[in-house]
Amino acid sequence: MVKELYTTFDGQFEMELVDEIASIGKFVEVKEGEILMDIGSYIKSIPLLLSGAIKVLREDEEGDELLLYYLEQGETCSVTMACCMGHAKSEIRAIAETESALVMVPIHKMEEWMAKYKGWRNYVFESYHHRLNELLNTVDSIAFKNLDQRLVEYLKKKMQVTNDNRIRNTHQQIAYDLHTSRVVISRLLKKLENMEKLKLHRNYIQILDL
Structure with a gap:
Protein backbone atom coordinates (compact mmCIF):
# COMPACT_ATOMS: atom_id res chain seq x y z
CA MET A 1 0.00 0.00 0.00
CA VAL A 2 3.00 2.31 0.47
CA LYS A 3 3.58 1.99 -3.28
CA GLU A 4 -0.01 3.19 -3.88
CA LEU A 5 0.71 6.24 -1.74
CA TYR A 6 3.70 7.26 -3.86
CA THR A 7 1.83 6.52 -7.09
CA THR A 8 -1.25 8.52 -6.05
CA PHE A 9 0.49 11.66 -4.81
CA ASP A 10 3.69 11.71 -6.90
CA GLY A 11 3.98 15.16 -8.45
CA GLN A 12 1.23 16.60 -6.24
CA PHE A 13 3.14 16.48 -2.95
CA GLU A 14 6.81 17.11 -2.26
CA MET A 15 8.71 13.86 -1.92
CA GLU A 16 9.59 14.77 1.68
CA LEU A 17 5.88 15.07 2.45
CA VAL A 18 5.09 11.72 0.81
CA ASP A 19 7.88 10.14 2.86
CA GLU A 20 6.45 11.68 6.03
CA ILE A 21 2.92 10.46 5.27
CA ALA A 22 4.29 6.98 4.59
CA SER A 23 6.15 6.92 7.91
CA ILE A 24 3.43 8.23 10.24
CA GLY A 25 0.20 7.44 8.37
CA LYS A 26 -1.92 4.43 9.25
CA PHE A 27 -2.83 2.34 6.21
CA VAL A 28 -6.39 1.00 6.30
CA GLU A 29 -8.38 -1.27 4.02
CA VAL A 30 -12.18 -1.22 4.28
CA LYS A 31 -14.88 -3.39 2.79
CA GLU A 32 -17.87 -2.18 0.79
CA GLY A 33 -20.54 -0.82 3.12
CA GLU A 34 -18.18 -0.28 6.06
CA ILE A 35 -18.65 2.97 8.00
CA LEU A 36 -15.42 4.93 8.27
CA MET A 37 -16.80 7.93 10.10
CA ASP A 38 -20.14 8.57 11.77
CA ILE A 39 -22.15 11.58 12.79
CA GLY A 40 -21.31 12.78 16.29
CA SER A 41 -17.92 11.10 16.52
CA TYR A 42 -14.71 13.02 17.19
CA ILE A 43 -12.24 13.02 14.33
CA LYS A 44 -8.67 12.05 15.13
CA SER A 45 -7.30 11.42 11.64
CA ILE A 46 -7.56 12.85 8.15
CA PRO A 47 -8.34 10.26 5.43
CA LEU A 48 -6.43 10.26 2.14
CA LEU A 49 -8.06 7.89 -0.34
CA LEU A 50 -5.63 5.68 -2.26
CA SER A 51 -8.15 3.52 -4.10
CA GLY A 52 -11.88 2.81 -4.19
CA ALA A 53 -14.71 5.23 -3.48
CA ILE A 54 -16.31 6.66 -0.34
CA LYS A 55 -19.77 8.23 -0.19
CA VAL A 56 -20.39 11.10 2.21
CA LEU A 57 -23.88 11.52 3.66
CA ARG A 58 -25.75 14.06 5.78
CA GLU A 59 -28.60 13.14 8.12
CA ASP A 60 -31.68 15.20 9.03
CA GLU A 61 -33.42 15.36 12.40
CA GLU A 62 -35.63 12.39 11.49
CA GLY A 63 -32.66 10.20 10.59
CA ASP A 64 -33.16 10.36 6.81
CA GLU A 65 -29.94 10.54 4.79
CA LEU A 66 -28.92 12.67 1.83
CA LEU A 67 -25.93 11.90 -0.39
CA LEU A 68 -23.59 14.91 -0.54
CA TYR A 69 -20.71 13.67 -2.69
CA TYR A 70 -18.23 10.86 -3.36
CA LEU A 71 -14.54 10.74 -2.53
CA GLU A 72 -12.37 9.18 -5.21
CA GLN A 73 -8.70 8.26 -5.54
CA GLY A 74 -6.33 10.99 -4.35
CA GLU A 75 -9.06 12.95 -2.55
CA THR A 76 -9.82 13.78 1.06
CA CYS A 77 -12.89 15.02 2.90
CA SER A 78 -12.87 18.78 3.43
CA VAL A 79 -15.70 18.56 5.96
CA THR A 80 -13.42 16.31 8.01
CA MET A 81 -10.64 18.85 7.78
CA ALA A 82 -12.98 21.62 8.94
CA CYS A 83 -14.07 19.55 11.93
CA CYS A 84 -10.42 18.83 12.75
CA MET A 85 -9.50 22.50 12.74
CA GLY A 86 -12.46 23.36 14.95
CA HIS A 87 -12.02 20.31 17.20
CA ALA A 88 -15.69 19.61 16.52
CA LYS A 89 -17.67 16.40 16.18
CA SER A 90 -18.30 14.98 12.74
CA GLU A 91 -21.39 16.26 10.96
CA ILE A 92 -21.24 13.66 8.18
CA ARG A 93 -21.28 9.89 7.73
CA ALA A 94 -18.68 8.31 5.43
CA ILE A 95 -19.36 4.84 4.02
CA ALA A 96 -17.20 2.76 1.68
CA GLU A 97 -19.00 2.57 -1.66
CA THR A 98 -16.51 -0.04 -2.85
CA GLU A 99 -13.58 -1.86 -1.27
CA SER A 100 -11.17 0.97 -0.52
CA ALA A 101 -7.67 1.67 0.73
CA LEU A 102 -6.82 4.78 2.73
CA VAL A 103 -4.01 6.29 4.73
CA MET A 104 -5.12 8.01 7.93
CA VAL A 105 -2.98 10.98 8.99
CA PRO A 106 -3.02 12.35 12.59
CA ILE A 107 -4.86 15.67 12.72
CA HIS A 108 -2.03 17.49 14.53
CA LYS A 109 0.01 17.20 11.31
CA MET A 110 -2.48 19.21 9.28
CA GLU A 111 -1.47 22.63 10.67
CA GLU A 112 2.22 21.73 10.68
CA TRP A 113 2.15 20.71 7.00
CA MET A 114 0.19 23.84 6.04
CA ALA A 115 3.20 25.90 7.09
CA LYS A 116 5.86 23.43 5.90
CA TYR A 117 4.71 22.18 2.49
CA LYS A 118 3.34 24.18 -0.44
CA GLY A 119 1.98 20.97 -1.97
CA TRP A 120 -0.13 20.29 1.12
CA ARG A 121 -1.45 23.87 1.23
CA ASN A 122 -2.51 23.68 -2.41
CA TYR A 123 -4.09 20.28 -1.82
CA VAL A 124 -6.15 21.54 1.13
CA PHE A 125 -7.32 24.70 -0.67
CA GLU A 126 -8.20 22.78 -3.84
CA SER A 127 -10.10 20.22 -1.76
CA TYR A 128 -12.17 22.96 -0.11
CA HIS A 129 -12.87 24.56 -3.49
CA HIS A 130 -13.84 21.26 -5.11
CA ARG A 131 -16.13 20.21 -2.25
CA LEU A 132 -17.79 23.62 -2.11
CA ASN A 133 -18.64 23.34 -5.80
CA GLU A 134 -20.02 19.83 -5.28
CA LEU A 135 -22.14 20.96 -2.33
CA LEU A 136 -23.48 23.86 -4.39
CA ASN A 137 -24.31 21.42 -7.18
CA THR A 138 -26.17 19.25 -4.66
CA VAL A 139 -28.16 22.25 -3.43
CA ASP A 140 -28.92 23.33 -7.01
CA SER A 141 -29.98 19.80 -7.89
CA ILE A 142 -32.44 19.65 -5.00
CA ALA A 143 -33.74 23.17 -5.57
CA PHE A 144 -33.96 23.35 -9.34
Missing part, protein backbone atom coordinates in the same frame (compact mmCIF):
# COMPACT_ATOMS: atom_id res chain seq x y z
CA LYS A 145 -33.99 19.83 -10.83
CA ASN A 146 -36.78 17.30 -10.80
CA LEU A 147 -36.22 13.86 -9.34
CA ASP A 148 -35.96 12.27 -12.81
CA GLN A 149 -32.86 14.36 -13.55
CA ARG A 150 -31.38 13.77 -10.10
CA LEU A 151 -31.81 10.01 -10.46
CA VAL A 152 -30.07 9.96 -13.85
CA GLU A 153 -27.17 12.04 -12.49
CA TYR A 154 -26.96 9.74 -9.47
CA LEU A 155 -26.76 6.61 -11.65
CA LYS A 156 -24.12 8.19 -13.89
CA LYS A 157 -21.99 9.12 -10.88
CA LYS A 158 -22.36 5.62 -9.46
CA MET A 159 -21.06 4.17 -12.73
CA GLN A 160 -18.12 6.57 -12.65
CA VAL A 161 -16.97 5.86 -9.10
CA THR A 162 -17.46 2.08 -9.32
CA ASN A 163 -16.29 1.77 -12.94
CA ASP A 164 -19.21 -0.60 -13.53
CA ASN A 165 -22.44 -0.22 -15.52
CA ARG A 166 -24.22 -2.52 -13.07
CA ILE A 167 -25.67 -0.66 -10.09
CA ARG A 168 -26.07 -3.10 -7.22
CA ASN A 169 -27.89 -0.80 -4.80
CA THR A 170 -31.46 -1.70 -3.93
CA HIS A 171 -34.27 0.67 -4.80
CA GLN A 172 -34.53 1.48 -1.09
CA GLN A 173 -30.83 2.35 -0.85
CA ILE A 174 -31.13 4.68 -3.84
CA ALA A 175 -34.18 6.26 -2.23
CA TYR A 176 -32.18 6.88 0.97
CA ASP A 177 -29.37 8.54 -0.98
CA LEU A 178 -31.77 10.80 -2.87
CA HIS A 179 -33.93 11.50 0.19
CA THR A 180 -37.15 10.17 -1.29
CA SER A 181 -39.32 7.04 -1.13
CA ARG A 182 -38.68 3.58 -2.57
CA VAL A 183 -42.01 3.64 -4.41
CA VAL A 184 -41.03 6.81 -6.28
CA ILE A 185 -37.60 5.43 -7.19
CA SER A 186 -39.07 2.15 -8.42
CA ARG A 187 -41.54 4.04 -10.61
CA LEU A 188 -38.82 6.25 -12.11
CA LEU A 189 -36.51 3.29 -12.74
CA LYS A 190 -39.34 1.48 -14.52
CA LYS A 191 -39.92 4.57 -16.62
CA LEU A 192 -36.22 4.63 -17.61
CA GLU A 193 -36.40 0.92 -18.43
CA ASN A 194 -39.37 1.55 -20.73
CA MET A 195 -37.26 4.23 -22.43
CA GLU A 196 -34.52 1.58 -22.87
CA LYS A 197 -32.09 3.61 -20.79
CA LEU A 198 -31.50 0.74 -18.37
CA LYS A 199 -32.51 -2.84 -17.59
CA LEU A 200 -33.86 -3.90 -14.22
CA HIS A 201 -32.59 -7.25 -12.98
CA ARG A 202 -33.35 -9.04 -9.74
CA ASN A 203 -30.13 -8.05 -7.94
CA TYR A 204 -28.81 -5.14 -9.98
CA ILE A 205 -29.61 -2.36 -12.44
CA GLN A 206 -27.83 -2.52 -15.79
CA ILE A 207 -27.21 0.86 -17.34
CA LEU A 208 -27.65 0.88 -21.12
CA ASP A 209 -27.77 4.47 -22.41
CA LEU A 210 -28.16 7.29 -19.91
Whole structure:
Protein backbone atom coordinates (compact mmCIF):
# COMPACT_ATOMS: atom_id res chain seq x y z
CA MET A 1 0.00 0.00 0.00
CA VAL A 2 3.00 2.31 0.47
CA LYS A 3 3.58 1.99 -3.28
CA GLU A 4 -0.01 3.19 -3.88
CA LEU A 5 0.71 6.24 -1.74
CA TYR A 6 3.70 7.26 -3.86
CA THR A 7 1.83 6.52 -7.09
CA THR A 8 -1.25 8.52 -6.05
CA PHE A 9 0.49 11.66 -4.81
CA ASP A 10 3.69 11.71 -6.90
CA GLY A 11 3.98 15.16 -8.45
CA GLN A 12 1.23 16.60 -6.24
CA PHE A 13 3.14 16.48 -2.95
CA GLU A 14 6.81 17.11 -2.26
CA MET A 15 8.71 13.86 -1.92
CA GLU A 16 9.59 14.77 1.68
CA LEU A 17 5.88 15.07 2.45
CA VAL A 18 5.09 11.72 0.81
CA ASP A 19 7.88 10.14 2.86
CA GLU A 20 6.45 11.68 6.03
CA ILE A 21 2.92 10.46 5.27
CA ALA A 22 4.29 6.98 4.59
CA SER A 23 6.15 6.92 7.91
CA ILE A 24 3.43 8.23 10.24
CA GLY A 25 0.20 7.44 8.37
CA LYS A 26 -1.92 4.43 9.25
CA PHE A 27 -2.83 2.34 6.21
CA VAL A 28 -6.39 1.00 6.30
CA GLU A 29 -8.38 -1.27 4.02
CA VAL A 30 -12.18 -1.22 4.28
CA LYS A 31 -14.88 -3.39 2.79
CA GLU A 32 -17.87 -2.18 0.79
CA GLY A 33 -20.54 -0.82 3.12
CA GLU A 34 -18.18 -0.28 6.06
CA ILE A 35 -18.65 2.97 8.00
CA LEU A 36 -15.42 4.93 8.27
CA MET A 37 -16.80 7.93 10.10
CA ASP A 38 -20.14 8.57 11.77
CA ILE A 39 -22.15 11.58 12.79
CA GLY A 40 -21.31 12.78 16.29
CA SER A 41 -17.92 11.10 16.52
CA TYR A 42 -14.71 13.02 17.19
CA ILE A 43 -12.24 13.02 14.33
CA LYS A 44 -8.67 12.05 15.13
CA SER A 45 -7.30 11.42 11.64
CA ILE A 46 -7.56 12.85 8.15
CA PRO A 47 -8.34 10.26 5.43
CA LEU A 48 -6.43 10.26 2.14
CA LEU A 49 -8.06 7.89 -0.34
CA LEU A 50 -5.63 5.68 -2.26
CA SER A 51 -8.15 3.52 -4.10
CA GLY A 52 -11.88 2.81 -4.19
CA ALA A 53 -14.71 5.23 -3.48
CA ILE A 54 -16.31 6.66 -0.34
CA LYS A 55 -19.77 8.23 -0.19
CA VAL A 56 -20.39 11.10 2.21
CA LEU A 57 -23.88 11.52 3.66
CA ARG A 58 -25.75 14.06 5.78
CA GLU A 59 -28.60 13.14 8.12
CA ASP A 60 -31.68 15.20 9.03
CA GLU A 61 -33.42 15.36 12.40
CA GLU A 62 -35.63 12.39 11.49
CA GLY A 63 -32.66 10.20 10.59
CA ASP A 64 -33.16 10.36 6.81
CA GLU A 65 -29.94 10.54 4.79
CA LEU A 66 -28.92 12.67 1.83
CA LEU A 67 -25.93 11.90 -0.39
CA LEU A 68 -23.59 14.91 -0.54
CA TYR A 69 -20.71 13.67 -2.69
CA TYR A 70 -18.23 10.86 -3.36
CA LEU A 71 -14.54 10.74 -2.53
CA GLU A 72 -12.37 9.18 -5.21
CA GLN A 73 -8.70 8.26 -5.54
CA GLY A 74 -6.33 10.99 -4.35
CA GLU A 75 -9.06 12.95 -2.55
CA THR A 76 -9.82 13.78 1.06
CA CYS A 77 -12.89 15.02 2.90
CA SER A 78 -12.87 18.78 3.43
CA VAL A 79 -15.70 18.56 5.96
CA THR A 80 -13.42 16.31 8.01
CA MET A 81 -10.64 18.85 7.78
CA ALA A 82 -12.98 21.62 8.94
CA CYS A 83 -14.07 19.55 11.93
CA CYS A 84 -10.42 18.83 12.75
CA MET A 85 -9.50 22.50 12.74
CA GLY A 86 -12.46 23.36 14.95
CA HIS A 87 -12.02 20.31 17.20
CA ALA A 88 -15.69 19.61 16.52
CA LYS A 89 -17.67 16.40 16.18
CA SER A 90 -18.30 14.98 12.74
CA GLU A 91 -21.39 16.26 10.96
CA ILE A 92 -21.24 13.66 8.18
CA ARG A 93 -21.28 9.89 7.73
CA ALA A 94 -18.68 8.31 5.43
CA ILE A 95 -19.36 4.84 4.02
CA ALA A 96 -17.20 2.76 1.68
CA GLU A 97 -19.00 2.57 -1.66
CA THR A 98 -16.51 -0.04 -2.85
CA GLU A 99 -13.58 -1.86 -1.27
CA SER A 100 -11.17 0.97 -0.52
CA ALA A 101 -7.67 1.67 0.73
CA LEU A 102 -6.82 4.78 2.73
CA VAL A 103 -4.01 6.29 4.73
CA MET A 104 -5.12 8.01 7.93
CA VAL A 105 -2.98 10.98 8.99
CA PRO A 106 -3.02 12.35 12.59
CA ILE A 107 -4.86 15.67 12.72
CA HIS A 108 -2.03 17.49 14.53
CA LYS A 109 0.01 17.20 11.31
CA MET A 110 -2.48 19.21 9.28
CA GLU A 111 -1.47 22.63 10.67
CA GLU A 112 2.22 21.73 10.68
CA TRP A 113 2.15 20.71 7.00
CA MET A 114 0.19 23.84 6.04
CA ALA A 115 3.20 25.90 7.09
CA LYS A 116 5.86 23.43 5.90
CA TYR A 117 4.71 22.18 2.49
CA LYS A 118 3.34 24.18 -0.44
CA GLY A 119 1.98 20.97 -1.97
CA TRP A 120 -0.13 20.29 1.12
CA ARG A 121 -1.45 23.87 1.23
CA ASN A 122 -2.51 23.68 -2.41
CA TYR A 123 -4.09 20.28 -1.82
CA VAL A 124 -6.15 21.54 1.13
CA PHE A 125 -7.32 24.70 -0.67
CA GLU A 126 -8.20 22.78 -3.84
CA SER A 127 -10.10 20.22 -1.76
CA TYR A 128 -12.17 22.96 -0.11
CA HIS A 129 -12.87 24.56 -3.49
CA HIS A 130 -13.84 21.26 -5.11
CA ARG A 131 -16.13 20.21 -2.25
CA LEU A 132 -17.79 23.62 -2.11
CA ASN A 133 -18.64 23.34 -5.80
CA GLU A 134 -20.02 19.83 -5.28
CA LEU A 135 -22.14 20.96 -2.33
CA LEU A 136 -23.48 23.86 -4.39
CA ASN A 137 -24.31 21.42 -7.18
CA THR A 138 -26.17 19.25 -4.66
CA VAL A 139 -28.16 22.25 -3.43
CA ASP A 140 -28.92 23.33 -7.01
CA SER A 141 -29.98 19.80 -7.89
CA ILE A 142 -32.44 19.65 -5.00
CA ALA A 143 -33.74 23.17 -5.57
CA PHE A 144 -33.96 23.35 -9.34
CA LYS A 145 -33.99 19.83 -10.83
CA ASN A 146 -36.78 17.30 -10.80
CA LEU A 147 -36.22 13.86 -9.34
CA ASP A 148 -35.96 12.27 -12.81
CA GLN A 149 -32.86 14.36 -13.55
CA ARG A 150 -31.38 13.77 -10.10
CA LEU A 151 -31.81 10.01 -10.46
CA VAL A 152 -30.07 9.96 -13.85
CA GLU A 153 -27.17 12.04 -12.49
CA TYR A 154 -26.96 9.74 -9.47
CA LEU A 155 -26.76 6.61 -11.65
CA LYS A 156 -24.12 8.19 -13.89
CA LYS A 157 -21.99 9.12 -10.88
CA LYS A 158 -22.36 5.62 -9.46
CA MET A 159 -21.06 4.17 -12.73
CA GLN A 160 -18.12 6.57 -12.65
CA VAL A 161 -16.97 5.86 -9.10
CA THR A 162 -17.46 2.08 -9.32
CA ASN A 163 -16.29 1.77 -12.94
CA ASP A 164 -19.21 -0.60 -13.53
CA ASN A 165 -22.44 -0.22 -15.52
CA ARG A 166 -24.22 -2.52 -13.07
CA ILE A 167 -25.67 -0.66 -10.09
CA ARG A 168 -26.07 -3.10 -7.22
CA ASN A 169 -27.89 -0.80 -4.80
CA THR A 170 -31.46 -1.70 -3.93
CA HIS A 171 -34.27 0.67 -4.80
CA GLN A 172 -34.53 1.48 -1.09
CA GLN A 173 -30.83 2.35 -0.85
CA ILE A 174 -31.13 4.68 -3.84
CA ALA A 175 -34.18 6.26 -2.23
CA TYR A 176 -32.18 6.88 0.97
CA ASP A 177 -29.37 8.54 -0.98
CA LEU A 178 -31.77 10.80 -2.87
CA HIS A 179 -33.93 11.50 0.19
CA THR A 180 -37.15 10.17 -1.29
CA SER A 181 -39.32 7.04 -1.13
CA ARG A 182 -38.68 3.58 -2.57
CA VAL A 183 -42.01 3.64 -4.41
CA VAL A 184 -41.03 6.81 -6.28
CA ILE A 185 -37.60 5.43 -7.19
CA SER A 186 -39.07 2.15 -8.42
CA ARG A 187 -41.54 4.04 -10.61
CA LEU A 188 -38.82 6.25 -12.11
CA LEU A 189 -36.51 3.29 -12.74
CA LYS A 190 -39.34 1.48 -14.52
CA LYS A 191 -39.92 4.57 -16.62
CA LEU A 192 -36.22 4.63 -17.61
CA GLU A 193 -36.40 0.92 -18.43
CA ASN A 194 -39.37 1.55 -20.73
CA MET A 195 -37.26 4.23 -22.43
CA GLU A 196 -34.52 1.58 -22.87
CA LYS A 197 -32.09 3.61 -20.79
CA LEU A 198 -31.50 0.74 -18.37
CA LYS A 199 -32.51 -2.84 -17.59
CA LEU A 200 -33.86 -3.90 -14.22
CA HIS A 201 -32.59 -7.25 -12.98
CA ARG A 202 -33.35 -9.04 -9.74
CA ASN A 203 -30.13 -8.05 -7.94
CA TYR A 204 -28.81 -5.14 -9.98
CA ILE A 205 -29.61 -2.36 -12.44
CA GLN A 206 -27.83 -2.52 -15.79
CA ILE A 207 -27.21 0.86 -17.34
CA LEU A 208 -27.65 0.88 -21.12
CA ASP A 209 -27.77 4.47 -22.41
CA LEU A 210 -28.16 7.29 -19.91
